[in-house]
Amino acid sequence: MNLKEKTRALFAEIFSYPATHTIQAPGRVNLIGEHTDYNDGFVLPCAIDYQTVISCAARNDRTVRVIAADYDNQVDEFSLDAPIVTHNSQQWSNYVRGVVKHLQQRNNTFGGVDMVISGNVPQGAGLSSSASLEVAVGTVFQQLYHLPLDGAQIALNGQEAENQFVGCNCGIMDQLISALGKKDHALLIDCRTLGTKAVSMPKGVAVVIINSNFKRTLVGSEYNTRREQCETGARFFQQPALRDVSLEAFNAVASKLDPVVAKRVRHVLSENARAVEAAGALEKGDLHRMGQLMAESHASMRDDFEITVPQIDTLVDIVKATIGDKGGVRMTGGGFGGCVVALIPEDRVPAVQQAVAQQYEAKTGIKETFYVCKPSQGAGQC
Numbered sequence: 001m002n003l004k005e006k007t008r009a010l011f012a013e014i015f016s017y018p019a020t021h022t023i024q025a026p027g028r029v030n031l032i033g034e035h036t037d038y039n040d041g042f043v044l045p046c047a048i049d050y051q052t053v054i055s056c057a058a059r060n061d062r063t064v065r066v067i068a069a070d071y072d073n074q075v076d077e078f079s080l081d082a083p084i085v086t087h088n089s090q091q092w093s094n095y096v097r098g099v100v101k102h103l104q105q106r107n108n109t110f111g112g113v114d115m116v117i118s119g120n121v122p123q124g125a126g127l128s129s130s131a132s133l134e135v136a137v138g139t140v141f142q143q144l145y146h147l148p149l150d151g152a153q154i155a156l157n158g159q160e161a162e163n164q165f166v167g168c169n170c171g172i173m174d175q176l177i178s179a180l181g182k183k184d185h186a187l188l189i190d191c192r193t194l195g196t197k198a199v200s201m202p203k204g205v206a207v208v209i210i211n212s213n214f215k216r217t218l219v220g221s222e223y224n225t226r227r228e229q230c231e232t233g234a235r236f237f238q239q240p241a242l243r244d245v246s247l248e249a250f251n252a253v254a255s256k257l258d259p260v261v262a263k264r265v266r267h268v269l270s271e272n273a274r275a276v277e278a279a280g281a282l283e284k285g286d287l288h289r290m291g292q293l294m295a296e297s298h299a300s301m302r303d304d305f306e307i308t309v310p311q312i313d314t315l316v317d318i319v320k321a322t323i324g325d326k327g328g329v330r331m332t333g334g335g336f337g338g339c340v341v342a343l344i345p346e347d348r349v350p351a352v353q354q355a356v357a358q359q360y361e362a363k364t365g366i367k368e369t370f371y372v373c374k375p376s377q378g379a380g381q382c
Contacts, residue, residue, distance in 0.1 A: 047181025
């Protein structure tokens with residue numbers, strides 16, 4: 001039974017009437033453009049075929065009833081006429097409540113909803129299960145009540161909910177790609193203007209995500225340190241963000257910068273250029289150049305931004321040795337563990353999976369998790 005069938009069946013069973021709509025919103029993986037988002041730069045993610053699915057119907061009152069199928073059918077119920085506050089014991093509820101609360105501030109013309117939620121985006125793997133949930137809930141209200149909100153506004157609403165209601169700082173990329181993803185395409189996103197460009201993915205290429213399952217410990221504190229170092233760099237150049245600094249300007253004065261800050265700045269500037277070039281390489285179907293850019297990106301994250309760990313570097317080395325120049329691989333996400341992403345010809349996927357299975361655990365003592373994904377459509381009815 002797929003997620004649509006599962007949520008529709010559970011909806012009818014619990015609420016004793018049929019759902020009128022089923023909405024999906026996907027998770028995502030970032031192909032290239034790491035730690036560029038908060039520097040007003042460019043990212044190149046794609047939506048993946050793991051999603052949050054919600055079967056739903058409008059109510060004729062002001063009550064919102066939610067069933068979480070993946071949490072033993074836990075229930076949340078709240079009124080649109082009372083202040084929406086955080087739920088003390090059900091963290092998943094706060095993503096729903098936060099989205100609804102911020103929607104009210106945007107367009108308070110909607111009424112109550114019954115919904116059943118289920119998803120298969122792996123949690124804790126850096127594939128944006130939370131953004132997928134936020135965008136799915138926003139799309140439910142937009143579709144049921146014909147709210148005049150586009151995908152970018154639904155994405156911004158989800159980001160606000162996560163930042164201000166749930167209390168987790170995040171950029172806009174995760175929600176934006178979940179809302180606006182396009183089947184068989186990646187999306188080049190300008191994180192300053194929120195402008196997007198769909199980039200067609202070469203035929204016969206799989207998007208492979210491998211979770212190192214290395215438990216991240218430093219990610220919060222080190223992430224904040226990296227942001228501060230980037231802001232220090234922007235101030236040195238008297239610019240609002242590193243987006244506004246050219247590599248030429250940097251190279252001319254790099255020796256005058258603090259050596260650590262200089263390394264951080266060099267990563268961001270070179271990674272921005274790589275993200276833009278990668279979009280062109282993908283569009284031309286140039287998997288060889290894309291692989292080079294992904295290798296340069298990983299080396300820059302390892303040597304200049306210093307956010308990889310030995311387990312991740314090991315995974316990258318295993319994949320690279322197996323695919324040679326036919327595809328690319330790099331760490332994806334905030335760093336200090338998490339996942340690697342690889343673009344691999346479909347006929348090479350079994351060899352990569354076998355090589356990783358034989359070598360990674362033997363070298364690190366940790367078992368990986370392997371996902372083969374397709375670039376997928378953003379949020380909407382399913």
